[in-house]
Amino acid sequence: MARALRLARRGLYTAHPNPRVGCVLVKAGQVVGEGYHRRTGESHAERIALSAAGEQARGATAYTTLEPCCHQGRTPPCVSALLDAGVERVVAAMEDPNPLVAGRGLDLLRAGGVAVEVGLLAAEARALNPGFIKRMCRGLPFVRCKLAMSLDGRTAMASGESRWITNEAARRDVQFLRAQSSAIVTGIETVLNDDPALNVRLDPVDLPGLRSEETPIQPVRVVVDSRLRLPVTAQLLRLPGQTLVACIDADPLHAAALESAGARLCRLPERAGRVDLTSLFAFLAAQEINEVLLEAGPTLSGAALQAGLIDELWIYLAPHLMGDGARGLFHLPGLERMDQRIGLEILDIRPIGRDWRIRARPAGQVDWASAPRVG
Numbered sequence: 001m002a003r004a005l006r007l008a009r010r011g012l013y014t015a016h017p018n019p020r021v022g023c024v025l026v027k028a029g030q031v032v033g034e035g036y037h038r039r040t041g042e043s044h045a046e047r048i049a050l051s052a053a054g055e056q057a058r059g060a061t062a063y064t065t066l067e068p069c070c071h072q073g074r075t076p077p078c079v080s081a082l083l084d085a086g087v088e089r090v091v092a093a094m095e096d097p098n099p100l101v102a103g104r105g106l107d108l109l110r111a112g113g114v115a116v117e118v119g120l121l122a123a124e125a126r127a128l129n130p131g132f133i134k135r136m137c138r139g140l141p142f143v144r145c146k147l148a149m150s151l152d153g154r155t156a157m158a159s160g161e162s163r164w165i166t167n168e169a170a171r172r173d174v175q176f177l178r179a180q181s182s183a184i185v186t187g188i189e190t191v192l193n194d195d196p197a198l199n200v201r202l203d204p205v206d207l208p209g210l211r212s213e214e215t216p217i218q219p220v221r222v223v224v225d226s227r228l229r230l231p232v233t234a235q236l237l238r239l240p241g242q243t244l245v246a247c248i249d250a251d252p253l254h255a256a257a258l259e260s261a262g263a264r265l266c267r268l269p270e271r272a273g274r275v276d277l278t279s280l281f282a283f284l285a286a287q288e289i290n291e292v293l294l295e296a297g298p299t300l301s302g303a304a305l306q307a308g309l310i311d312e313l314w315i316y317l318a319p320h321l322m323g324d325g326a327r328g329l330f331h332l333p334g335l336e337r338m339d340q341r342i343g344l345e346i347l348d349i350r351p352i353g354r355d356w357r358i359r360a361r362p363a364g365q366v367d368w369a370s371a372p373r374v375g
């Protein structure tokens with residue numbers, strides 16, 4: 001199963017909106033076939049492993065990081081392929097949370113006389129697909145909020161100047177975070193101030209799963225822009241990939257100009273005069289967006305945090321001080337007493353070049369990698 005998990009990880013940058021899945025077929029202590037799901041629309045892990053094994057699959061055990069599917073999606077069901085090949089035993093790390101499968105794949109295998117076990121390395125398997133799991137279970141994407149700050153917790157000088165807080169190595173690390181995300185969400189203020197690209201600029205050879213002739217999959221760029229102030233000249237409209245502008249209401253002429261510049265507009269319900277963020281994230285999940293990277297300023301990041309929409313904070317900490325006149329990480333109105341603090345659980349801290357990366361989960365947030373739902 002550990003090998004199947006390593007294979008599944010090769011789909012980190014390419015499999016979405018599908019889950020990352022790996023499969024290893026073992027017979028008499030030997031690996032006879034293996035595979036991973038590379039890209040939506042292409043074969044599932046089990047079918048790749050089965051074709052590699054050929055006749056050797058008869059009587060083998062399949063270790064798979066996700067319950068085999070039993071539905072006809074973009075590709076045919078894996079359960080029938082496993083039964084036809086004569087696989088004797090299937091060990092799945094976790095059930096498929098997709099309501100079209102949800103245990104039925106395992107039931108069908110059992111009904112076909114296959115020995116079935118579920119739950120081996122479940123937490124590791126879940127950690128591969130937090131976005132897919134949360135989207136299937138909650139109708140919301142898994143949201144990582146990325147921030148860069150000085151050691152004294154500042155993200156910009158009072159003037160708004162913020163380039164660059166962190167070093168090259170940290171900014172490259174963020175490129176990998178972007179590459180595994182289906183969407184990057186930012187606010188209109190960030191776009192007006194910085195005119196960011198919000199794209200993936202890595203070489204395909206740096207992204208496992210991508211072939212050298214392929215270009216990285218660009219996450220959908222989402223601009224939260226209640227009053228539709230995005231200029232048609234914004235850099236992100238000219239780059240490969242889709243740009244979605246989330247607004248409440250819009251001047252029809254400006255809306256038409258943005259649409260002809262390639263933007264997709266989406267009108268959403270309002271909350272206190274701004275785009276309702278829960279509606280926005282539910283809309284993104286409905287577009288099959290699994291993992292979101294929020295790269296925004298203190299207002300939007302703070303609002304998403306207070307709405308309980310952030311699953312993980314990814315804070316890059318740079319070794320310098322910016323002083324107490326500079327701006328803080330989150331705008332959190334109404335937070336006045338110590339008992340109103342937002343607690344965090346630090347998941348890991350590691351050096352990235354001269355900076356440090358802190359990964360933390362807001363207290364009370366579900367850990368999508370634990371809490372396995374077995375059998």
Ligand code: AOF
Binds near residue numbers: 046068076
């Ligand atoms: C598996 N093995 O490798 C993957 C599975 O549209 P399709 O046919 O690609 O089906 C997508 C669904 O299949 C996806 O939502 C998830 O439930 C399951 N993914 N299942 O047996 C795999 N990637």
Ligand code: ZN
Binds near residue numbers: 044045068076077078
């Ligand atoms: Zn399948």
